[in-house]
Amino acid sequence: QPDAAHYGSQAALAALREHFGYESFRPGQAELIEAIASNRDVLGVMPTGSGKSVCYQIPALLLHGITIVISPLISLMRDQVDGANEIGIPAAFINTTQTMDEQEQVLDAAYAGKVKLLYVAPERLETPRFRNFAARADIALIAVDEAHCVSQWGQDFRSSYLGIGEFIASLPDRPTVAAFTATATERVRRDIVQLLGLRDPLVLVTGFDRTNLYFDMLKLNTREKANWIANYVAEHADESGIVYCATRKETEALAQTLNTLVPQLRAARGAGNAPGDVAVAYHGGMPAPTREQAQRDFVTDRTPVVVATNAFGMGIDKSNVRFVIHHNMPESIESYYQEAGRAGRDGEPSRCTLLWNESDIVTRRRLLDMGGPNERLTADEQDLVRRSKRQLLDGMIGYCRTTECLHRYMTRYFGEHDTPGTGHCAGGCVNCASTFATMDVTPVARAISMCVHDLGQHFGMGKIVAVLRGSKAQDVLARGFDRLPTYATLEGTSEAQIRDVLNQMVADGFLYIGEGRLPLVQFGPRAAETASPTFHYEIKKTERKAARTAPRT
Ligand code: ADP
Numbered sequence: 001q002p003d004a005a006h007y008g009s010q011a012a013l014a015a016l017r018e019h020f021g022y023e024s025f026r027p028g029q030a031e032l033i034e035a036i037a038s039n040r041d042v043l044g045v046m047p048t049g050s051g052k053s054v055c056y057q058i059p060a061l062l063l064h065g066i067t068i069v070i071s072p073l074i075s076l077m078r079d080q081v082d083g084a085n086e087i088g089i090p091a092a093f094i095n096t097t098q099t100m101d102e103q104e105q106v107l108d109a110a111y112a113g114k115v116k117l118l119y120v121a122p123e124r125l126e127t128p129r130f131r132n133f134a135a136r137a138d139i140a141l142i143a144v145d146e147a148h149c150v151s152q153w154g155q156d157f158r159s160s161y162l163g164i165g166e167f168i169a170s171l172p173d174r175p176t177v178a179a180f181t182a183t184a185t186e187r188v189r190r191d192i193v194q195l196l197g198l199r200d201p202l203v204l205v206t207g208f209d210r211t212n213l214y215f216d217m218l219k220l221n222t223r224e225k226a227n228w229i230a231n232y233v234a235e236h237a238d239e240s241g242i243v244y245c246a247t248r249k250e251t252e253a254l255a256q257t258l259n260t261l262v263p264q265l266r267a268a269r270g271a272g273n274a275p276g277d278v279a280v281a282y283h284g285g286m287p288a289p290t291r292e293q294a295q296r297d298f299v300t301d302r303t304p305v306v307v308a309t310n311a312f313g314m315g316i317d318k319s320n321v322r323f324v325i326h327h328n329m330p331e332s333i334e335s336y337y338q339e340a341g342r343a344g345r346d347g348e349p350s351r352c353t354l355l356w357n358e359s360d361i362v363t364r365r366r367l368l369d370m371g372g373p374n375e376r377l378t379a380d381e382q383d384l385v386r387r388s389k390r391q392l393l394d395g396m397i398g399y400c401r402t403t404e405c406l407h408r409y410m411t412r413y414f415g416e417h418d419t420p421g422t423g424h425c426a427g428g429c430v431n432c433a434s435t436f437a438t439m440d441v442t443p444v445a446r447a448i449s450m451c452v453h454d455l456g457q458h459f460g461m462g463k464i465v466a467v468l469r470g471s472k473a474q475d476v477l478a479r480g481f482d483r484l485p486t487y488a489t490l491e492g493t494s495e496a497q498i499r500d501v502l503n504q505m506v507a508d509g510f511l512y513i514g515e516g517r518l519p520l521v522q523f524g525p526r527a528a529e530t531a532s533p534t535f536h537y538e539i540k541k542t543e544r545k546a547a548r549t550a551p552r553t
Helices: 004-020 029-037 052-062 074-086 100-111 122-126 128-136 159-170 186-195 222-235 248-268 288-299 333-340 358-370 379-401 406-413 442-454 461-468 474-478 495-507 527-531
Strands: 042-045 066-070 091-094 117-120 139-144 176-181 202-205 213-219 240-244 279-282 305-308 321-326 350-356 438-440 511-513 521-523 538-540
Touching (some): 004 029, 004 052, 029 042, 029 052, 029 176, 029 202, 042 186, 052 066, 052 139, 052 176, 074 091, 091 100, 100 128, 117 122, 122 128, 122 159, 128 159, 159 186, 176 186, 213 379, 222 248, 248 305, 279 288, 288 305, 321 333, 333 350, 333 379, 333 406, 350 379, 379 406, 379 495, 442 461, 442 495, 442 511, 442 521, 442 527, 461 474, 461 495
Parallel strands (some): 042 176, 042 202, 091 117, 139 176, 213 350, 240 305, 240 321, 279 305, 321 350
Antiparallel strands (some): 438 538, 511 521
């Protein structure tokens, strides 16, 4: 005798086959659908492309009443609605591109039960006309797409999302609420649950581990990066790849370098060269026809490599990208995951390589602090946004410095737990392929911490290094820093080593780089620990033997 839940999943599976033409559910879908269909709130955190829409479209079919889909992307609504109608789910949208009459017609049809899925932008919820409709209509489910927009701790905060919770609370008969997002750290998830007013939701995080990707990472000087990339491309001439750069200028310069250097490198090895360019640049500042040509050349495999800013990739569907190389450290794990994740969409083994160095970190911090004022936000809100971006950046810096499995670092960042019995590094990563030498740097860390105290948290990294190494520079002596207790206490330690330890201490929360034009070194939340007699601090040696010899993918 099948129980109700079982019957529910049978109905869901039948709907999946009948309307979508798929044989089985992807991870997480069945659980989410079942919960929604039995009127439980959910928060589904799944990567882009993993099939979140199915998770509210099938309940929309199974439940009696209307499903309202709140989505911030007006430009995509028509496609989503057309798509749903095509597979036999009556759908419509209401937005500002319609006349009042058209909007009225849609609401009438929905009220009459002729619409199962109604797409609206969050701003719509505040209009009296919609409120009036919602108070009378039979609403079974509210699906909130891109739910992370409700949180100021994410990257895409939208103040209009803050009205959703109140809208739901205003309904006479509270419907089930299902929130979905592709990116949500612990903090953002808490915000979603709280601000949307989810009740005892099933929170499911799944699908983030891309097991066909090998995660590589190398710390290289800016000068070495272009050469490394040229060598990589020369060795993988038959593969398609994306190289991400931080600036438009860099994309053009690097594409040019690759087009000269790669044929030379291949000729020197006695390998043949294909006619045409190896690489093409792509960025938002190019004239549209040039940009579209670049994209076409890459997608049709005429040019194997595209060197791009992060403007590249949105909506580009190329499944056989075998490598993604980052020329610089991105601003967050979210960005890195999304960009690197464009490799291996076909499920074949592919490689993601992150090239970084300390100056990338400095640059990223500076860019954040320079971010111009946003007129739509109050000073407090701007401060919060800046702090949250700092935190996102710290997550990225942590990725560069960790000795942990990179797959695991990433899935844990997104809040996904290891599935028992699965090897957590199925695709492989440079950390699992390496053995690390760790170095005890306790005395260095202690000295740095005391020096920050001596300088009253009022100076930058350069001054700290100068004081600790006993610099005789004019400005050090003129300020009387040679009389500080920590002056010259690390005379025999190299500048690079002190900077390494200091940066690691920032990443670990012992120190904090202040915001503002001058990056002052200040104490972080864990600063007090450095004064404890049991304080012990290690860093990994930056050399990774395995990095250059890791298995070819
Ligand atoms: P998301 O909203 O998470 O970015 P979509 O809902 O757009 O993802 O789904 C991405 C693609 O995956 C769509 O083409 C969708 O039809 C497909 N898809 C969804 N569920 C399944 C499934 N169970 N089996 C196969 N394909 C699926």
